[in-house]
Amino acid sequence: MTITIGILGSGIMATGIVELLVSHDHAVIMRSRSQASGDDAMARIEANLARLVAKEKITETQAKQRRDAITFTTELSDLGQCKLVIESIIEHAATKHDLLSELSDFLSDDAIIASNTSTLPIIDLAVASKRPQRFIGMHFFNPAPLMATVEVVPAITTDEDVIDTVVALARSLGKDPVVVKDQAGFIVNALLFPYLNEAIKLHDNGVASKEAIDSAMKGGCGFPMGPFALLDLVGLDTSLAIMDALYAEHKHPQYAASPRLRRMVSAGLLGRKTGQGFYTYG
Ligand SMILES: NC(=O)c1ccc[n+]([C@@H]2O[C@H](COP(=O)([O-])OP(=O)(O)OC[C@H]3O[C@@H](n4cnc5c(N)ncnc54)[C@H](O)[C@@H]3O)[C@@H](O)[C@H]2O)c1
Incomplete structure (x- = not known):
């Protein structure tokens, strides 16, 4: 099943995750703080799509479909329709906590937030998000479209169905999910x-x-x-x-x-x- 997935951030990892999601027919709403960083992210995505077309890995039509599946916004409220939001902003606890708390107010009660944090305690992010049962770590590797592993990191509060959903999503993206305990650095x-x-x-x-x-x-x-x-x-x-x-x-x-x-x-x-x-x- 393809869905509309929200992405917080527009850096190296956020753009890689966006490229991965649209290559599997999901629609994406990417939210960043400024139009300039969004433009920069879209330019990088366009360049990567052009490279794939040049190498004949995808057609022009597929590149356009992927490009059209991405909506960029600076408004957090635009993520309100998403049942899943993947957070991939700067690795700074207080910054993530503030943004997750703000985001949560726009989402439906059953929506899931997954963080791509590399090392921060998932439980602290889960509590900051005000939805500790609907929060999980989903740790991709760089470059996200290519690397096989995704570490799935439930907090001690995370609902079982959230773990199942994120594991299934990772598999549907062609990844090899590994469920890991919430401890700094996870495995890798x-x-x-x-x-x-x-x-x-x-x-x-x-x-x-x-x-x-x-x-x-x-x-x-x-x-x-x-x-x-x-x-x-x-x-x-x-x-x-x-x-x-x-x-x-x-x-x-x-x-x-x-x-x-x-x-x-x-x-x-x-x-x-x-x-x-x-x-x-x-
Ligand atoms: N770089 C990697 O190899 C890698 C691999 C896996 C996971 N991660 C994790 O992914 C996340 C993003 O890392 P990255 O490598 O993409 O970093 P990056 O520096 O490329 O991007 C950081 C993003 O955070 C945004 N940002 C910065 N300050 C902010 C603020 N105050 N509020 C909101 N957004 C802000 C920036 O605009 C940018 O979009 C981090 O949690 C990192 O640990 C990184």
Whole structure:
């Protein structure tokens, strides 16, 4: 069954999730704070659709259908008709809490909110949303149209039918859903980010250049990209927020973010999205 799904946000992940949903015939209402960020998101989506047409993966007609299935708005109230809203805004607890609380007032009582948070406690988001039974984590990976796994993270308050609905949706999108307990980092980021953080420390200690570390992890472990390329892809601000959330949960030095990572974020060196991170882009 195809439905109209609301998306909060217009960044890397929100646009990837939109592209995934419209490729499976869902209609999407994407809400962002400003027309400018919406225009930017739509331009990125259009460019990706054009790329798929050029590669003959989809026809011009399919590209148009996908484009026409997306409505952009800056009004939160426009999501009121959606039975499911996926939140994918900045990884900042207070910002998410405020927006989720505001959103909830526009939705019907049975509507579901799913958060694409990487690490924040789902229960805190669920309580902030004022619908703790109808709230769940739905954690996609980057790029969302391509990566197979979706972590489905119920809060301790989440209704069973909400878990079933989100698992079924993930499967219908061609994904492989994994139901995970609500603990910081879930499975993937709890394992991945300490490794990425260690790579920065290794580099800082002069063990090897970032290029050498990336190359070694690709050739030695069969990873598709090395840790520095991956940090740039994820975004250094998001990576720092993930490390801080892991540290907040476990209070163990193993999860303390690299000082270099923190300073790069302060400097606005956020990776691919700003054109400069560990590497330079564009
Ligand atoms: N980047 C990844 O690899 C990745 C993977 C999985 C999940 N996530 C999660 O997805 C979410 C979005 O991350 P992203 O990588 O797309 O980030 P991004 O920086 O690309 O986008 C952030 C979005 O948040 C919006 N935003 C910023 N401040 C806001 C505010 N005060 N109020 C409302 N919206 C605001 C921005 O306009 C933008 O649309 C985060 O929760 C992140 O942890 C990221």
